[in-house]
Amino acid sequence: MLNELKVTQITIPLPFRLDHVHCFLAEGEKGWTIIDAGLNNKTTRDLWNPIIEKHDITDIIITHYHPDHFGYAGTLQQLTGADVWMTKVDEHAGTTYWEAESLNLLKENYNACGMEEDVAVALSSDESGFMPQVKPYPTVNHHLEEGMKLHFGKYEYEVLFTPGHSDGLISLYNKENSVLFSTDHILPKISPNISYWFKGFSNPLEEFFNSLKKIQKLDVEYVIPSHGKPFQNANKRIVELLDHHQDRLHVIHENMKEPISVKSACQILFGNLSIHETRFAVGETLAHLEYLLLNDQCRKFKRDGKWYYQSI
Numbered sequence: 001m002l003n004e005l006k007v008t009q010i011t012i013p014l015p016f017r018l019d020h021v022h023c024f025l026a027e028g029e030k031g032w033t034i035i036d037a038g039l040n041n042k043t044t045r046d047l048w049n050p051i052i053e054k055h056d057i058t059d060i061i062i063t064h065y066h067p068d069h070f071g072y073a074g075t076l077q078q079l080t081g082a083d084v085w086m087t088k089v090d091e092h093a094g095t096t097y098w099e100a101e102s103l104n105l106l107k108e109n110y111n112a113c114g115m116e117e118d119v120a121v122a123l124s125s126d127e128s129g130f131m132p133q134v135k136p137y138p139t140v141n142h143h144l145e146e147g148m149k150l151h152f153g154k155y156e157y158e159v160l161f162t163p164g165h166s167d168g169l170i171s172l173y174n175k176e177n178s179v180l181f182s183t184d185h186i187l188p189k190i191s192p193n194i195s196y197w198f199k200g201f202s203n204p205l206e207e208f209f210n211s212l213k214k215i216q217k218l219d220v221e222y223v224i225p226s227h228g229k230p231f232q233n234a235n236k237r238i239v240e241l242l243d244h245h246q247d248r249l250h251v252i253h254e255n256m257k258e259p260i261s262v263k264s265a266c267q268i269l270f271g272n273l274s275i276h277e278t279r280f281a282v283g284e285t286l287a288h289l290e291y292l293l294l295n296d297q298c299r300k301f302k303r304d305g306k307w308y309y310q311s312i
Contacts, residue, residue, distance in 0.1 A: 001222055001230055005179065006153035012038035012047055014068055016276065018190075021068040022226050024181070025051065026153030031058030033152055034082070035172075035181070036226065037072035039133040044072045052080050060138070061150070062086045063183040064166040065094030067130045069226070074136035083141040087161070090168030091140045093200070098131045109198050113282055114263035114306050122275045123282070144170055157181065162215065164208025165192040167200045171215070178221035185211060186237055188228040191244055195283025196290050205245065205291040212238045245288070252288050256298055259308035262286055 002009055010023040024035040032055040038044035057080040062073050065086075077084050086094070096102055103124055110120035148159040150172065157172035162185040172181040184192045194208045201207050220234035231237065248269060252260075255268050266278075266285040273281055289309045292298045298311045 001179070002224070005155060005174075005177075010034075010047065010051065012044050012068075014039065015041075018227060020227065022224075023069075024152075025055070028059050029151045031056040033057075033059040033061060033150075034076065035061045035152070036063055036069040036183075037076050038069075039067055039071040040075055040135065041071075041133055045075070048072070048076060048079075052076070057082045060084045061144070062090070062094075062138070063171075063226070064169040065090040065097065066166060066184070067134050069184075070094050070138075071130070071134040073138040074134075077138045078136065084138040085142045085144050086138075086140045087145075087168030087170060088143045090166055091143070093167065094134070095137045098128065098134055103128050105199075106197065110282070112262075112302070112305060112307050113266075113286070114261035115282075119275075119278075123279050126275050126279055155179075160214070162211040163201060164194050164204055164211050167204070167207075169211075173218065173220070175218075178219075180215065180218070180220045180223050180234060182215075182223050182225045182234070184226050186215065186223055186234060186241070187225050188223070188231045188237065190227070191241055193280045193284055194245075194287045195280065196287040197283055198286075203287075203291055203294045205287045206294070209242065209245070212242060248288055249292060252285075253292060253297060253311055256292075256309050256311045259301075259303075259310040261306055261308055262289065265289060265309070 007024055007026040010025055011020050013020055021038055023038060026033055034057055060073055060076055060082045062070050073084055106127060107120050107124040110123050144159050146161045150157050155174045157174050160171045160173050162169050162171045165184045169185055171183050171185050194205050196204050216235055216238050221232055223234045224230045252265055262285055266281050269285055270281040293300050298309045300309050
């Protein structure tokens with residue numbers, strides 16, 4: 001499918017359990033366009049260097065601010081002189097999230113979630129460890145907007161806002177061939193991480209549901225994700241993702257007849273995980289708790305500096 005689209009997939013290894021990210025290269029209107037960049041590390045640099053030597057890169061599209069997509073964008077821009085495109089909301093997130101003020105707030109939030117001091121410190125440190133892998137920040141020259149048309153390879157794509165995984169996540173849709181570059185919105189084997197961190201959209205899980213239903217209306221045949229293999233029948237996968245999260249909401253709701261901390265809810269959903277994975281799990285647990293709260297299925301209160309949720 002990628003060959004027919006005149007798009008090259010650049011798969012960059014990641015040092016995590018999710019061990020790769022797909023970036024993409026194709027001819028644009030003025031020169032060559034890159035979609036997403038990888039982490040700023042040696043592995044990424046070694047992969048991109050021979051590619052940018054052979055292509056006149058004029059544009060870099062960043063689908064969202066997470067490090068595996070955004071991290072190398074600033075360096076790529078410096079090396080190529082390309083314009084960087086990103087949503088305004090994720091430009092702000094990407095250039096503030098790893099700064100000291102944001103990371104200090106993060107540690108306070110881990111404490112409020114019921115994490116012991118040493119775990120809260122370890123979780124915050126894991127986050128701050130990304131600083132060298134996301135800097136230098138790119139200069140964003142253009143903001144991606146809903147409905148904008150981008151020429152990429154053989155065809156034109158429409159920019160679709162699909163928030164949930166991040167507040168400013170975009171997907172790219174070609175109606176003519178029923179193709180969706182789903183980025184991290186719809187993945188073939190795993191659910192994208194949907195996290196809430198006491199800032200940004202107040203109900204990211206509901207945003208995710210709405211974004212899935214938005215794509216569902218398009219009845220997309222071919223899906224090209226940023227992790228995993230391309231697949232067919234987007235709507236089949238969308239139903240699976242919606243069901244998966246409804247199941248999780250049900251499990252948490254059943255376990256909050258007595259007040260429950262975020263840490264306890266996280267253990268019910270995910271069990272024991274590594275520090276790196278716990279960070280995602282806590283954020284996702286919060287997203288489900290806040291969804292129940294904002295849909296009037298539970299109440300939330302603070303006791304001894306910790307948040308608790310209890311079904312109504």
